[in-house]
Amino acid sequence: MPARTTAPVPVPAVPARRRSSGPLPTARSRRRYWLVVAGLAGLALTLAVGLVWWDNPMPAGSDGFWRIAQLRMKNVLVMAIVAFSQAIATVSFQTVTNNRIITPSIMGFESLYMAVQTAAVYFLGAAGVVALTGVPQFLLQVGLMVGLAVALYSWLLSGKHANLHVMLLIGIIIGGGLGSVSTFMQRLLTPSEFDVLTARLFGSVSNADAAYLPIAVPVVLTAGTLLWLRARRLNVLALGRDATTGLGLSHRAELVKVLVLVAVLMAVSTALVGPMTFFGFLVATLAYQFADTHDHRHVFPVAVLIGFVVLAGAYFVMNHVFYAQGVVSIIIELVGGVVFLVVILRKGRL
DSSP states (O other), rough: EEEEEEEOOOOOOOOOBBSSSSSBBEEEEEEHHHHHHHHHHHHHHHHHHHHHHTTTSSOOOSSSHHHHHHHHHHHHHHHHHHHHHHHHHHHHHHHHHHHHSOGGGGGGGGHHHHHHHHHHHHHHHHHHHHTTTTTHHHHHHHHHHHHHHHHHHHHHHSSSTOOHHHHHHHHHHHHHHHHHHHHHHTTTHHHHHHHHHHHHSOOOOOGOOGGGGHHHHHHHHHHHHHHTTHHHHHHHHHTHHHHHHTTTTOOOHHHHHHHHHHHHHHHHHHHHHOOOTTHHHHHHHHHHHHOOOOHHHHHHHHHHHHHHHHHHHHHHHHHTTTOOOGGGGHHHHHHHHHHHHHHHHHHSOO
């Protein structure tokens, strides 16, 4: 009697995981990224609405209510400009320098701002603060900062022996020298003049004048858009000089273009609200962790949203919970400094 044969039972095929070679290779990573972006965008919108509407002393819908809301909207717009500028500038600067520790502040922007403010009060007295208020004075400060940066780039990144590290070292020395000059002049001020000056030397949204916004907004958007359009080139620059040259890009030319755009963003932000040394570092460090990718097209939006959430959240808590408006920048600098130390201690090197 012939043996009976049984047909093999078909095994259901297990669908293979869909992967790609892009910055977000799996469906899980893509889903995680867009959840992070959506969460940050929702939190940013909530904080913006809260800053405008919360604790408005006037009856809702009245003329006084809308006047106060309009003033607060100006502050929200300033926060958005600062977050946009600092986030994109810091991420781009860390990419071209191939170092996630240093920030554009190393180039002496904030030291120059402090020197200009201190010199005005030193030579003109308390009226020096008023003398630096106005659109021409704002443009002058931005022009001085950008001019200093472009002079450094054209001098130290041209020629046969161009060296990015020498440029950074010179920037530190210039910043330290300007800081020493500012400290010397501050010691010669009267207590009342020093008190007036101190309010200008801390980064604060209240330092921004609404008249600056029609100039600051298009300049910042233009510089930020140009860096966004160069996101793929920034991905290549992150690979280093040899890889960039091997892939057909002029490393030096790309480096100078990015640094000039970074200088514009940092100059506008600093001239608008004052120095915020560790804010950019804090935002960039958190952006790398949340985005979890190297692609600048994905890192930039996360960095900008985190910057606005950090800044607006700090102002909302300090203004409406602790009623201490003047210490917002100090708190941000403290948190940023702590994060800076933690990153260095974890890496064990710069």
